[in-house]
Amino acid sequence: MRQKSYAGDGNYPNSYYAASRNMLRTPVRLQGRVETDICVVGAGYSGMATAIHLAEKGYKVVVVEGAQVGWGASGRNGGQVINGLGASLATIQRRYGEGAARFIGGLVQEGGKIIRRLVSQYHIECDLKPGNIYAACTPAHMKELESKQALWRKYGMDDHQLLDREALRKLVNSGAYCGGMLDTSGGHMHPLNLVLGEARAFEGLGGTIYEMSPVIRIRNTGARPIVQTAEGEVSARVVVLCGNAYLGDTVPELVSRVMPVSTQMITTVPLGEAVARSLIPSDMCVEDARYILDYFRLSADKRMVFGGGSVYGGTDPADAVAKLRPNLEKVFPQLKGIAIDYAWSGNFALSFTRVPQMGRIGANTYFTHGCSGHGVTGSHLFGRILAEAIDGDATRFDFFEKLPWYPFPGGRMFRAQYSTLGSWWYMFRDAVGW
Incomplete structure (x- = not known):
């Protein structure tokens, strides 16, 4: 099946992020036939993490990307290093049992550790800073955070500190919150510079990246799968699909598994050191505890980077600034009328269970997707797990592959409407403080 262009030019x-990236690449298109051990489709976090871990093990790896490195969610996200999966540890415990919660509780902080290792080992300049804050808008949110702290401690994670209104205000100078929780093992960074640095690290290990080469077909019925583009093809022993929300219809078997959801971001003009520090004295990143949440942080040049909103189905709103400015000014009335320099949207892949998925199509084609808004850390973790499986240790891969998944109710035609209706219920609960 052929895929329409998803990335324009x-x-x-x-x-x-694109305006402030610290390296410029010269894309090389795939032309002709290439043979390799592993072919990774997608040069975002999932693809680059998989490729780096495999290259470090000595495999010959080729990455094929339809646009440029980090063009999708990896180069557009909030830049927040948040531990956990899309589904909470409490949900996983309730849905899959104590054993599953213990297993996942043992690895949810690993993605952040992988990021820090790559940044340090490969000298990636991406403004990585420590600490993230969960902000409670209602007393009900505070109870959720208290339960989260207790549950994570049960599984050996003791990096969370509860904050009352006064303690939170010292870290985030906003009257919008009644309290919160600090995770000292979280953090934030420049997301596009991170993935660009990972691409450079991978190439330094001998890997090859072909950009501006949209995959139009994958033939995986033979002993060696073939990844085909308009101008070339890669023959590999193993193919790994890391296209996430931008894989489109290229692999029909995966279409019903996830749904693209767009989220929006805006960035203010530079605020200056004094104003920036008066808003977020801690210089940590923040996300609130609502279902449709706000998330924000300060950039290295002291801009407010503010995100939020969700559009199921992956369509972009007509005006991201109009959509986000009211929330920005509610959190920080001090920024009322502030000029916005940049506004953009991007898609993440949502799974119905909010649990990321890994699996195989046939014997030699692996996939990972569905981080459901928690892809910065999750994608790095799953890249390592995929590399382990391909290298012969499928213990952790098998756990995720065996987790049940469900298609979205309403099918492809009505899944966005169904999800929107469901989100209204959670938004109502947030509004009334349940």
Whole structure:
């Protein structure tokens, strides 16, 4: 099945991240036939983490990307290093049992550790800073955070500190919150510079990246799968699909498993050191505890980077600034009327259970997707797990592959409407403080 172009001319959107990236690549297109051990489809976090871990093990790896490195969610996200999966540890415990909660509780902080290792080992300049804060808008949110702290401690994670209103205000100078929780093992960074640095590290290990080469077909019925583009093809022993929300219809078997959801971001003009520090004295990243949440942080050049909103189905709103400015000014009335330099949208892949998925199509094609808004850390973790499986240790891969998944109710035609209706219920609960 052929896929329509999803990336236009393949250039980055007009985002703050694209404007402030610290390296310029010269894309090389795939032309002719290439043979390799492993072919990874997608040069975002999942693809680069998989490729780096395999290259470090000595495999010959080729990455094929339809646009440019980090063009999708990996180069557009909030830049927040948040531990956990899309589904909470409490949900996983309730749904899959104590054993599953213990297993996942033992690895949810691993993605952040992988990021820090890559940044340190390969000298990636991405403004990585420590600490993230969960902000409670209602007393009900505080109870959820208290339960989360207790549950994570049960599974050996003791990096969370509860904050009352006064303690939170010292870290985030906003009157919008009644308290919160600090995770000292979280953090934030420049997301596009991170993935660009990972690409450079991978190439330094001998890997090859072909950009501006959209995959139009994958033939995986033979002993060696073939990844085909308009101008070339890669023959590999193993193929790994890391396209996530931007894989489209290229692999029909995966279409019903996830749904693209867009989220929006805006970036203010530079605020200056004094104003920036008055808003977020801790210089940590923040996300609130609502179902449709706000998330924000300060950039290295002291802009407010503010995100939120969700559009099921992956369509972009007509005006991201109009959508997000009211929330920005509610959190920080001090920024009322502030000029916005950049506004953009991007898609993440949502699974119905909010649990990421890994699996195989046939014997030699692996996939990972569905981080459901928690892809910064999750994608790095799953890249390592995929590399382990391909290298012969499928213990952790098998756990995720065996987790049940469900298609979205309403099918492809009505899944966005169904999910929107469901989100209204959770938004109502947030509004009334349940």
